Amino acid sequence: MGEDRLELLGDFPFKRLGALLEGLDPPADRAPILMQIGEPQAAVPTSVMRDIAASADLFGRYPAPAGAADHRRAIADWLGWRYGLGGGAVDPERQVLVTNGSREALFQAALAAAARKRARLPDGARPAVLLPNPLYHVYLGGAVMADCELVPVPARETSGFTPDFASVPAEILDRTALCYVCTPGNPTGTVARPEALEAMIRLARAHDFTLAVDECYSEIWVDAPPTGGLQAAAALDGGASDFSHVLTFNSLSKRSGAPGLRCGFVAGDAGLIADLARVRSYGGATVPGPLQAAAAALWREETHVEANRALYCALIDVAAEELSGLPGFRRPEAAFFLWLDVRETAGDGEAAAKRLWVEEGIKAMPGRYMARPAAPGAAATPGDPYVRIALVHDPQTVRDACRRIAAALSRGRRD
Numbered sequence: 001m002g003e004d005r006l007e008l009l010g011d012f013p014f015k016r017l018g019a020l021l022e023g024l025d026p027p028a029d030r031a032p033i034l035m036q037i038g039e040p041q042a043a044v045p046t047s048v049m050r051d052i053a054a055s056a057d058l059f060g061r062y063p064a065p066a067g068a069a070d071h072r073r074a075i076a077d078w079l080g081w082r083y084g085l086g087g088g089a090v091d092p093e094r095q096v097l098v099t100n101g102s103r104e105a106l107f108q109a110a111l112a113a114a115a116r117k118r119a120r121l122p123d124g125a126r127p128a129v130l131l132p133n134p135l136y137h138v139y140l141g142g143a144v145m146a147d148c149e150l151v152p153v154p155a156r157e158t159s160g161f162t163p164d165f166a167s168v169p170a171e172i173l174d175r176t177a178l179c180y181v182c183t184p185g186n187p188t189g190t191v192a193r194p195e196a197l198e199a200m201i202r203l204a205r206a207h208d209f210t211l212a213v214d215e216c217y218s219e220i221w222v223d224a225p226p227t228g229g230l231q232a233a234a235a236l237d238g239g240a241s242d243f244s245h246v247l248t249f250n251s252l253s254k255r256s257g258a259p260g261l262r263c264g265f266v267a268g269d270a271g272l273i274a275d276l277a278r279v280r281s282y283g284g285a286t287v288p289g290p291l292q293a294a295a296a297a298l299w300r301e302e303t304h305v306e307a308n309r310a311l312y313c314a315l316i317d318v319a320a321e322e323l324s325g326l327p328g329f330r331r332p333e334a335a336f337f338l339w340l341d342v343r344e345t346a347g348d349g350e351a352a353a354k355r356l357w358v359e360e361g362i363k364a365m366p367g368r369y370m371a372r373p374a375a376p377g378a379a380a381t382p383g384d385p386y387v388r389i390a391l392v393h394d395p396q397t398v399r400d401a402c403r404r405i406a407a408a409l410s411r412g413r414r415d
């Protein structure tokens with residue numbers, strides 16, 4: 001019998017969390033706070049409604065599969081500005097593809113990369129996909145459904161949660177179709193250093209694989225804007241902008257607090273963009289024209305992004321004020337998640353998630369559901385000792401939540 005890929009795919013983390021908490025009720029005397037999902041709760045910029053209404057006639061046309069020309073231009077200009085690449089560095093026609101958020105493009109990138117690599121490997125050789133571990137689960141889904149060997153690479157606290165992809169045996173690297181990296185990282189809240197990104201690009205070129213840099217949290221940072229994949233490639237290439245072997249993924253979901261708009265993009269290596277565009281022309285959802293008009297305007301506007309960033313910085317400060325005394329607390333560098341090490345206070349992330357829910361009505365994601373076994377056949381994952389907590393509500397709600405988290409976990413401290 002062949003491999004059961006649906007079995008390998010398994011349930012998505014939110015479904016697993018639902019099963020874990022099945023039959024468990026939160027306390028009746030306080031409102032639950034849902035912190036398991038990274039869904040921005042702030043209001044969508046008002047320009048969105050105005051711009052959609054102003055271009056509503058476009059609902060009468062099929063959208064261009066690769067995205068509206070003006071939208072792609074806005075994205076290319078934003079990339080040039082944000083990463084200091086200079087005007088005109090990113091070609092909107094050849095190097096930018098509009099996508100329905102970044103999620104489906106991250107998934108489809110594995111299909112395109114695996115097809116490309118399989119054609120270059122000897123008969124029977126199986127393409128591999130390198131995955132950070134822990135990870136955003138869509139990477140796993142793409143790799144599994146593209147029929148690739150999964151190669152989880154641990155992202156440990158001791159190495160700043162940056163996976164050491166160069167430690168993968170050369171035989172596997174030669175078969176690698178795609179390597180995912182997430183910076184700023186979900187779930188760990190850490191940023192890949194420029195040297196680390198450059199090393200990954202060198203590795204991708206040496207072994208002819210696609211480096212997929214998921215940057216959907218790029219604008220949620222505290223001290224300095226994180227380096228991007230295109231920026232690292234340009235630095236490596238003395239400012240040239242062919243971005244060979246690199247694709248970057250981003251969207252307005254976190255940057256502009258508009259996850260329901262479903263507007264994202266892929267940018268980078270023109271050859272890889274063409275492959276992905278071909279795959280998407282068969283099975284990719286296009287983005288309705290009025291939504292693209294609203295999205296283009298958002299890429300051209302930074303005031304709301306600064307306000308968003310200030311909110312998330314304030315939320316991280318609130319969490320630090322309330323939780324810095326708790327063992328296992330670490331301030332995220334970027335993005336809006338706490339990756340809380342609960343081994344001392346609860347044993348593991350599943351136990352912590354249950355206790356937080358039952359005792360305090362806080363819903364949090366066990367780290368285990370965002371990770372793969374550390375070794376083939378092993379039961380343990382590097383996510384086991386953690387819970388992921390999304391800081392996406394208003395400051396007062398987050399303060400209340402953090403107090404409740406501290407209360408539940410302090411109660412359970414095993415000392």
Ligand SMILES: Cc1ncc(COP(=O)(O)O)c(C=O)c1O
Binds near residue numbers: 214
């Ligand atoms: C790391 C990461 N990448 C990509 C996405 C997909 O977001 P969207 O499709 O809304 O751009 C998410 C959503 O939570 C995410 O956490």
